[in-house]
Amino acid sequence: DSRDAQNQHHFIDEKLDNELAALAKSTRSASSLADLKNQVSSHMTLLVSMLNEKRSLIEENNQKLITDLAKAQARIAELERSAESYKDKLNQQRSKSLQDPLTRLPNRAAFDERLMLEFNRWQRYGTPLAIAIADIDNFKAINDTYGHIAGDKTLQVISSMLKKSLRATDFVARYGGEEFVILLPQTEASSLAEPLQNTKNKIQAIPFKFKDNDIRITISIGAAVYSGNDAIKSAFERADKALYIAKQDGRNKVVIDNKKR
Numbered sequence: 661d662s663r664d665a666q667n668q669h670h671f672i673d674e675k676l677d678n679e680l681a682a683l684a685k686s687t688r689s690a691s692s693l694a695d696l697k698n699q700v701s702s703h704m705t706l707l708v709s710m711l712n713e714k715r716s717l718i719e720e721n722n723q724k725l726i727t728d729l730a731k732a733q734a735r736i737a738e739l740e741r742s743a744e745s746y747k748d749k750l751n752q753q754r755s756k757s758l759q760d761p762l763t764r765l766p767n768r769a770a771f772d773e774r775l776m777l778e779f780n781r782w783q784r785y786g787t788p789l790a791i792a793i794a795d796i797d798n799f800k801a802i803n804d805t806y807g808h809i810a811g812d813k814t815l816q817v818i819s820s821m822l823k824k825s826l827r828a829t830d831f832v833a834r835y836g837g838e839e840f841v842i843l844l845p846q847t848e849a850s851s852l853a854e855p856l857q858n859t860k861n862k863i864q865a866i867p868f869k870f871k872d873n874d875i876r877i878t879i880s881i882g883a884a885v886y887s888g889n890d891a892i893k894s895a896f897e898r899a900d901k902a903l904y905i906a907k908q909d910g911r912n913k914v915v916i917d918n919k920k921r
Contacts (some may be wrong), residue, residue: 661721661724661725661728665717665721668717669714672710672713672714672717672738672816673714674705675710676710676714679706679707679710680707681850682703683699683700683703683704683707684722686699686700686703687700688700694740694765710743711864715899725851741772747841756774757769757916758759758770760833760834762812762815762816762834763815763816763819763834763905764819764857764911765819765822765832765833765834765840766831766832766833766834767833767834768833768834768835768836770833771831771833771835771841771844774831774833775791775843775892775896776892778831778843778845779886779892781845782886787845787846787884788845788846788847788848788885788886789843789844789845789846789847789885789900790839790843790844790847790848790849790852790857790883790884790885790894790895791842791843791844791883791884791885791886791896791899792841792842792844792852792881792882792883792884792898792899793820793835793839793840793841793842793880793881793882793883793899793900793902793903794839794841794859794880794881794903795838795839795840795879795880795881795903795907796814796815796818796838796839796877796878796879797845797877797878797879797880797907797911797912798911799811799814799837799838801872802814802875805870806871806873806875810870810871812870814877815834815838817862817866817868818840818863818866818879819832819834819840821830821859821862821866822840822842822859822863822913824905825858825859825862825863826842826844826854826855826859827844827855829845829846830842830843830889831843831845833836834841841896847917848885849884849885849916852883852885852916853914853916856881856883856916857913859881860878860879860912860914863877863878863879864876864878864879864912876914877901878911879890880903880906880907880911880912880913880914880915881906881911881913881914882901882902882904882905882906882914882915882916883899883901883914883915883916883917884896884898884899884902884916885916885917895917898917899917901913901917902916902917903915
């Protein structure tokens with residue numbers, strides 16, 4: 661459009677130049693004052709007509725530019741809305757992909773992301789970092805005796821209690837099956853047992869009732885603290901071993917790995 665407008669202006673400018681040259685020539689060749697006046701009047705009429713044409717062209721081009729810009733702005737606004745909508749949908753899909761649909765807790769993929777973040781922070785700043793693995797005791801027996809609906813309800817209730825009983829800065833995720841993982845930033849080994857014992861006790865006190873039977877459901881917890889030259893999975897493996905000891909020792913216990921690394 662700009663090129664077309666430039667060509668039109670160039671064409672009118674050439675006509676103006678030619679008419680001005682013709683006016684100059686007529687002025688020089690006029691044989692009398694009356695002839696000069698007639699020549700000038702004739703050329704001036706053409707010049708005014710050409711200038712009006714040029715002005716109309718400028719106004720037309722300006723109006724077209726304003727219209728086109730308004731359309732472009734509307735289109736950009738539409739594209740921005742679409743982009744925001746797609747971004748929201750992508751964020752929702754990402755959130756769903758990182759969330760366990762049953763318990764609404766973060767899932768294993770979300771845990772892996774958060775573990776990497778906390779591990780890097782621990783490596784860089786040396787801030788304390790602890791990890792715990794919690795497992796529902798005798799969960800298979802609940803499913804076998806009362807059905808999977810009861811098992812699902814158990815997972816949901818315990819998930820809610822795990823989240824409520826820990827700090828807002830702690831991270832709780834469903835790792836798989838009846839197993840949960842907990843990241844506890846800014847937590848030293850000396851202060852790790854108390855919050856985990858409190859959580860275990862609160863879960864033990866939940867009044868479960870299945871098919872008119874009052875059931876006591878418990879969890880076992882194994883925990884460890886990152887130290888020394890730990891790799892990202894080292895403390896997790898020690899916490900898993902501590903959980904195994906808690907299970908072997910009668911369940912409904914908290915066992916913390918105290919080995920120095």
